[in-house]
Amino acid sequence: MRGGEGTAVVVGSGPNGLAAAITLAEAGLHVRVLEAADSPGGGLRSFRNERFGTLHDHCSAVHPLARISPFFRRLGLEREVRFVTPPRAWAQAMGAGAAEPSILSSLTGSAARAAASFAGVAAHAMLPPASPLALGTGALLGGAGLLSGWPIPVGGSQAIADALVRRAESLGVLIECGRRVDPADLSAELEAADLVLWDTDPATAHRAVSPAAPSSSRRYGPGAAKADFVTSAPIPWRDQRLRRAGTVHLGGTWGEVARAERDVNAGRLPAHPFSLVSQPSLFDPARAPEGLHTVWAYAHVPHGSSADSAEVITREIERFAPGFAATVLDVTTTTAADFPAYNPNCVGGDIASGATRGWQLLTSGTLRTRGPVSGSGPVSGRGHLFRTGLQRGLLAAPWALPREGWFLCSGATPPGPGVHGMSGHIAARLALRELGRRRG
Numbered sequence: 001m002r003g004g005e006g007t008a009v010v011v012g013s014g015p016n017g018l019a020a021a022i023t024l025a026e027a028g029l030h031v032r033v034l035e036a037a038d039s040p041g042g043g044l045r046s047f048r049n050e051r052f053g054t055l056h057d058h059c060s061a062v063h064p065l066a067r068i069s070p071f072f073r074r075l076g077l078e079r080e081v082r083f084v085t086p087p088r089a090w091a092q093a094m095g096a097g098a099a100e101p102s103i104l105s106s107l108t109g110s111a112a113r114a115a116a117s118f119a120g121v122a123a124h125a126m127l128p129p130a131s132p133l134a135l136g137t138g139a140l141l142g143g144a145g146l147l148s149g150w151p152i153p154v155g156g157s158q159a160i161a162d163a164l165v166r167r168a169e170s171l172g173v174l175i176e177c178g179r180r181v182d183p184a185d186l187s188a189e190l191e192a193a194d195l196v197l198w199d200t201d202p203a204t205a206h207r208a209v210s211p212a213a214p215s216s217s218r219r220y221g222p223g224a225a226k227a228d229f230v231t232s233a234p235i236p237w238r239d240q241r242l243r244r245a246g247t248v249h250l251g252g253t254w255g256e257v258a259r260a261e262r263d264v265n266a267g268r269l270p271a272h273p274f275s276l277v278s279q280p281s282l283f284d285p286a287r288a289p290e291g292l293h294t295v296w297a298y299a300h301v302p303h304g305s306s307a308d309s310a311e312v313i314t315r316e317i318e319r320f321a322p323g324f325a326a327t328v329l330d331v332t333t334t335t336a337a338d339f340p341a342y343n344p345n346c347v348g349g350d351i352a353s354g355a356t357r358g359w360q361l362l363t364s365g366t367l368r369t370r371g372p373v374s375g376s377g378p379v380s381g382r383g384h385l386f387r388t389g390l391q392r393g394l395l396a397a398p399w400a401l402p403r404e405g406w407f408l409c410s411g412a413t414p415p416g417p418g419v420h421g422m423s424g425h426i427a428a429r430l431a432l433r434e435l436g437r438r439r440g
């Protein structure tokens with residue numbers, strides 16, 4: 001397909017929206033990206049603390065999946081973004097309270113320590129570590145760590161967003177920020193586009209397909225409570241080996257991690273919420289002026305929780321690094337309840353838009369819509385699944401929305417959350433194939 005042969009609108013400019021836009025533009029389509037926020041990048045945006053001159057990643061900070069993503073490799077991302085790889089990918093802070101802390105920095109310790117270390121990686125899925133999706137997450141992230149480490153981009157995650165934006169714009173993609181798409185009031189350009197790809201929460205895309213659909217029955221997971229600290233010193237870990245790890249998991253034993261995850265999934269704030277901590281300034285000096293440091297951290301809390309992120313995380317770090325609180329000069333926080341205002345995809349603070357709940361990762365595009373569907377007549381979720389199977393290929397089910405030419409492309413579709421761009425790239429490839437078929 002060559003230029004002038006089609007138009008596409010991508011709603012949302014996270015890594016998947018930008019990957020979709022690049023893939024569509026490479027195929028010759030005229031592509032416009034509509035982004036609600038006032039700058040592009042979604043979960044890749046970084047911000048400056050103007051008072052201290054420090055640079056912080058609002059969402060994603062550590063990027064094992066960006067490095068192994070086939071799409072990013074094909075784009076040559078590592079020619080444009082420099083990654084630093086900390087000596088250890090991750091470490092698990094252990095020990096009851098501050099009494100006898102010890103660490104796991106590899107899988108080579110005792111079985112209990114190895115299990116705890118794996119639990120910390122698996123819990124990235126915001127599920128108890130023994131649940132199937134958490135086991136898969138642990139295997140994927142752990143494997144990526146062993147293969148090529150858990151790298152941190154020099155200049156913050158924004159450097160990845162900037163590289164993707166540059167590539168998209170060089171292909172003629174127009175990116176318009178401050179353009180929140182209201183699913184109940186679609187613009188003419190969106191209605192007329194040959195393809196529309198949604199880098200959004202699935203519920204938003206389904207409301208746009210079928211305004212008459214009852215409110216979404218989608219299930220969401222626990223929330224992230226985020227804190228970005230400016231400190232006067234590196235975290236004073238009692239066990240200095242924790243300093244060599246790019247990411248430190250504050251979770252304890254397998255049992256403790258499992259208990260904390262069960263609690264947040266049941267809507268209870270645990271005494272010790274599982275937390276992830278990174279100090280990018282240790283590995284990328286450009287993050288902070290000399291003498292200052294940055295700490296990126298988030299805790300797993302109940303869905304929609306207003307728990308004070310700074311308080312929760314400071315308490316958890318203090319268990320393993322007494323004296324941390326005294327080094328804090330400033331902190332910027334986002335509670336789980338606040339997250340949707342920053343990024344509507346993080347419903348109730350769920351950074352996976354519900355993708356880690358049940359079968360939703362495989363059915364996000366398909367099974368949510370009931371009621372009349374504009375453009376293609378009434379269709380039920382199951383009816384759409386049947387038609388998707390017959391006409392669009394069953395494998396398209398996670399991405400293909402119940403309207404011709406419309407696809408979901410966010411991290412709510414396979415391969416799932418994380419910065420890799422593959423959900424957007426795959427959705428765009430499916431959309432191009434469908435457009436090609438429509439045109440004979």
Ligand SMILES: Cc1cc2nc3c(=O)[nH]c(=O)nc-3n(C[C@H](O)[C@H](O)[C@H](O)COP(=O)(O)OP(=O)(O)OC[C@H]3O[C@@H](n4cnc5c(N)ncnc54)[C@H](O)[C@@H]3O)c2cc1C
Binds near residue numbers: 226298342
């Ligand atoms: C606190 C936190 C920490 C994380 N840490 C990591 C990490 O270390 N490593 C990692 O790999 N991943 C991490 N992630 C996950 C990662 O950020 C996401 O999985 C990834 O950004 C998903 O990309 P996406 O393109 O699907 O969506 P997003 O990046 O969420 O982008 C979606 C975009 O769509 C826009 N949008 C939504 N609705 C509309 C609308 N109606 N109209 C217009 N625009 C709209 C949003 O404003 C946003 O810009 C983290 C996420 C969070 C929240």
